[in-house]
Amino acid sequence: MKIAVLSRAPQAYSTQRLRAAALQRGHNVKVLNTLRFAIDLTSDEPDLHYRGRQLSDYDAILPRIGNSITYFGTAVVRQFEQMDVYTPNTANGISSARDKLRANQILSRHNIAMPPTAFVRNRADVRPAIERVGGAPVVIKLLEGTQGIGVILAPQVKVAEAIIETLHSTKQNVLIQKFISESRGRDIRALVVGDRVVAAMRRSAAGDEFRSNVHRGGSVEAIELDPVYERAAVRWA
Numbered sequence: 001m002k003i004a005v006l007s008r009a010p011q012a013y014s015t016q017r018l019r020a021a022a023l024q025r026g027h028n029v030k031v032l033n034t035l036r037f038a039i040d041l042t043s044d045e046p047d048l049h050y051r052g053r054q055l056s057d058y059d060a061i062l063p064r065i066g067n068s069i070t071y072f073g074t075a076v077v078r079q080f081e082q083m084d085v086y087t088p089n090t091a092n093g094i095s096s097a098r099d100k101l102r103a104n105q106i107l108s109r110h111n112i113a114m115p116p117t118a119f120v121r122n123r124a125d126v127r128p129a130i131e132r133v134g135g136a137p138v139v140i141k142l143l144e145g146t147q148g149i150g151v152i153l154a155p156q157v158k159v160a161e162a163i164i165e166t167l168h169s170t171k172q173n174v175l176i177q178k179f180i181s182e183s184r185g186r187d188i189r190a191l192v193v194g195d196r197v198v199a200a201m202r203r204s205a206a207g208d209e210f211r212s213n214v215h216r217g218g219s220v221e222a223i224e225l226d227p228v229y230e231r232a233a234v235r236w237a
């Protein structure tokens with residue numbers, strides 16, 4: 001197969017690992033810079049140019065679209081989809097996962113348990129929303145953020161209100177979410193390929209941090225997933 005990894009970071013560990021795995025399986029693989037594509041809507045057939053030249057034929061892409069280029073990156077992925085090039089992550093899937101509110105709405109529609117979460121805009125609705133999800137301490141999240149950035153734990157209702165008001169005044173939308181204290185800074189990340197979990201790890205936050213993200217200093221260990229968790233992860237994906 002001829003595979004393109006869409007990435008702006010050819011030297012990044014994840015890009016290199018994907019490349020090595022593809023080569024090991026005898027595939028032809030290229031790393032293409034997502035931002036160097038041009039979407040061409042002039043001809044009848046959907047088309048893409050790369051670095052100013054018509055793109056050659058690919059069988060599959062592996063999108064590695066960073067948070068800062070979601071809009072352009074998903075447009076490129078959508079174009080590949082329209083050209084019938086296989087992608088494990090669709091443009092729709094990537095967009096849904098990027099937006100925490102949208103992701104929660106989709107999950108709740110499919111009966112997947114989530115911490116009680118609220119989304120409000122008017123100042124008068126903030127306090128009732130905090131109370132409805134269980135009061136303080138409460139988690140406040142920017143809709144778009146990753147690596148734990150923009151995820152705040154407010155110890156008191158007054159502090160939570162002040163933070164939310166400040167964020168609203170800078171035109172930032174936020175989610176209000178029940179703090180799951182029993183997680184104690186630990187969570188599980190499962191990697192799903194198709195309809196099965198191929199690997200899982202437990203992430204543990206550093207010190208008194210409540211966020212388990214590796215970028216916030218969290219540590220990780222490989223684990224065997226319980227079948228119950230495995231089924232949940234597959235349904236989630």
Ligand SMILES: Nc1ncnc2c1ncn2[C@@H]1O[C@H](COP(=O)(O)OP(=O)(O)OP(=O)(O)O)[C@@H](O)[C@H]1O
Nearest residue numbers: 139145146147148149151177178179180210211212
């Ligand atoms: N409601 C909560 N209760 C307890 N801990 C939480 C809660 N929400 C988030 N956390 C902790 O904070 C971390 C970061 O939160 P979250 O995963 O929502 O944001 P992110 O990692 O920045 O974004 P994304 O996962 O979409 O890339 C989680 O991994 C978890 O450890």
Ligand SMILES: [Mg+2]
Nearest residue numbers: 146147148213
């Ligand atoms: Mg996360």
